[in-house]
Amino acid sequence: xxxxxxxxxxxxxxxxxxxxxxxxxxxxxxxxxxxxxxxxxxxxxxxxxxxxxxxxxxxxxxxxxxxxxxxxxxxxxxxxxxxxxxxxxxxxxxxxxxxxxxxxxxxxxxxxxxxxxxxxxxxxxxxxxxxxxxxxxxxxxxxxxxxxxxxxxxxxxxxxxxxxxxxxxxxxxxxxxxxxxxxxxxxxxxxxxxxxxxxxxxxxxxxxxxxxxxxxxxxxxxxxxxxxxxxxxxxxxxxxxxxxxxxxxxxxxxxxxxxxxxxxxxxxxxxxxxxxxxxxxxxxxxxxxxxxxxxxxxxxxxxxxxxxxxxxxxxxxxxxxxxxxxxxxxxxxxxxxxxxxxxxxxxxxxxxxxxxxxxxxxxxxxxxxxxxxxxxxxxxxxxxxxxxxxxxxxxxxxxxxxxxxxxxxxxxxxxxxxxxxxxxxxxxxxxxxxxxx
Numbered sequence: 001x002x003x004x005x006x007x008x009x010x011x012x013x014x015x016x017x018x019x020x021x022x023x024x025x026x027x028x029x030x031x032x033x034x035x036x037x038x039x040x041x042x043x044x045x046x047x048x049x050x051x052x053x054x055x056x057x058x059x060x061x062x063x064x065x066x067x068x069x070x071x072x073x074x075x076x077x078x079x080x081x082x083x084x085x086x087x088x089x090x091x092x093x094x095x096x097x098x099x100x101x102x103x104x105x106x107x108x109x110x111x112x113x114x115x116x117x118x119x120x121x122x123x124x125x126x127x128x129x130x131x132x133x134x135x136x137x138x139x140x141x142x143x144x145x146x147x148x149x150x151x152x153x154x155x156x157x158x159x160x161x162x163x164x165x166x167x168x169x170x171x172x173x174x175x176x177x178x179x180x181x182x183x184x185x186x187x188x189x190x191x192x193x194x195x196x197x198x199x200x201x202x203x204x205x206x207x208x209x210x211x212x213x214x215x216x217x218x219x220x221x222x223x224x225x226x227x228x229x230x231x232x233x234x235x236x237x238x239x240x241x242x243x244x245x246x247x248x249x250x251x252x253x254x255x256x257x258x259x260x261x262x263x264x265x266x267x268x269x270x271x272x273x274x275x276x277x278x279x280x281x282x283x284x285x286x287x288x289x290x291x292x293x294x295x296x297x298x299x300x301x302x303x304x305x306x307x308x309x310x311x312x313x314x315x316x317x318x319x320x321x322x323x324x325x326x327x328x329x330x331x332x333x334x335x336x337x338x339x340x341x342x343x344x345x346x347x348x349x350x351x352x353x354x355x356x357x358x359x360x361x362x363x364x365x366x367x368x369x370x371x372x373x374x375x376x377x378x379x380x381x382x383x384x385x386x387x388x389x390x391x392x393x394x395x396x397x398x399x400x401x402x403x404x405x406x407x408x409x410x411x412x413x414x415x416x417x418x419x420x421x422x423x424x425x426x427x428x429x430x431x432x433x434x435x436x437x
Contacts, residue, residue, distance in 0.1 A: 032094065033094050035083075038051040038073045051153075055073060065255065077130070097147075098151070099138070108128070114152075121159075179247065205235040209228040219254070225242065321339075330347075347361045354378070
């Protein structure tokens with residue numbers, strides 16, 4: 001009898017543990033990651049109008065749909081590869097991975113190439129060495145995940161210089177096969193050119209349609225693309241037709257048919273991606289924002305052990321803000337964590353260098369994370385002015401006191417040799433991304 005009771009209690013305990021672990025298992029299985037890229041401020045190739053707005057709009061929409069989003073704008077190959085390496089380390093533990101790209105692209109030998117913002121493409125060899133192959137990106141993102149979703153809003157015109165156009169295939173992108181469990185949607189059909197924007201529009205026709213329909217409940221991804229295709233054809237008078245190819249093993253819904261709509265508005269903290277980091281301080285939120293730099297400027301002096309998408313706040317926030325102000329050239333005083341008028345003047349110099357109205361002058365998380373994303377020498381001119389102002393008074397005082405000493409005595413003395421000043425090591429931190437889940 002006791003054996004039966006023991007067996008019964010063991011079964012009950014097993015059942016309780018199983019039920020307790022179900023939510024955690026379901027949460028792990030339902031994890032969704034998104035890598036979103038928008039390149040438009042090309043340094044050599046023709047610039048575009050909407051990719052950054054497109055990428056930011058998609059990032060906000062995906063975050064509201066439960067994705068963990070990493071957003072990159074106007075990036076070059078080094079930054080992209082550093083982020084991709086960190087991002088792909090997580091895909092094996094993820095149920096769904098989504099990649100969205102807006103910017104220049106072309107096809108060569110049947111392979112689609114996405115173009116970094118600082119690519120020159122001056123010769124035929126550069127078509128391979130200075131670009132990202134969509135095949136390679138898809139392979140890295142696929143991992144062991146159940147499904148990979150690719151959205152490519154590219155090929156808006158032919159970005160290639162005349163000297164190398166003959167080395168690549170003319171116009172449009174090539175068909176793409178990412179293997180089982182992959183879904184790909186292009187802004188236009190293979191070999192065709194997509195529109196950058198229609199008159200008065202903020203987004204491209206493809207992204208505008210995607211944003212209009214992506215959150216519709218109970219709509220699978222195939223039905224979503226039908227709605228997108230119809231909208232784009234209408235907006236472009238039939239000149240652009242989005243194209244898709246699917247090898248998914250099961251239906252995918254951005255919003256499942258039985259999804260419960262949260263009644264409270266504070267399910268996710270409010271977050272708005274700033275269109276241009278020179279206009280405002282971006283509040284912390286659930287999107288990792290990397291940009292807006294041009295090319296690989298933000299990777300300068302970046303140590304390998306700091307290439308992390310998770311930036312922790314320093315224990316002394318004032319010291320951290322001073323350190324970043326010093327790194328970007330706005331701070332000419334001692335970095336000691338003592339926040340005073342000098343530190344506030346440095347913050348004012350930063351706002352003046354960015355040509356924006358003075359904002360928050362006290363150390364805060366928002367200020368710290370914004371300064372992290374700024375490149376070195378952001379306000380070098382302002383910093384020079386601050387340093388000059390701080391050195392003027394001591395020099396004048398020293399000269400005056402020396403004059404009095406000479407007048408008061410007739411004994412000539414050898415001038416005292418100042419003790420060598422020990423330079424303290426300057427620590428510079430450069431983080432290319434911020435994640436607040």
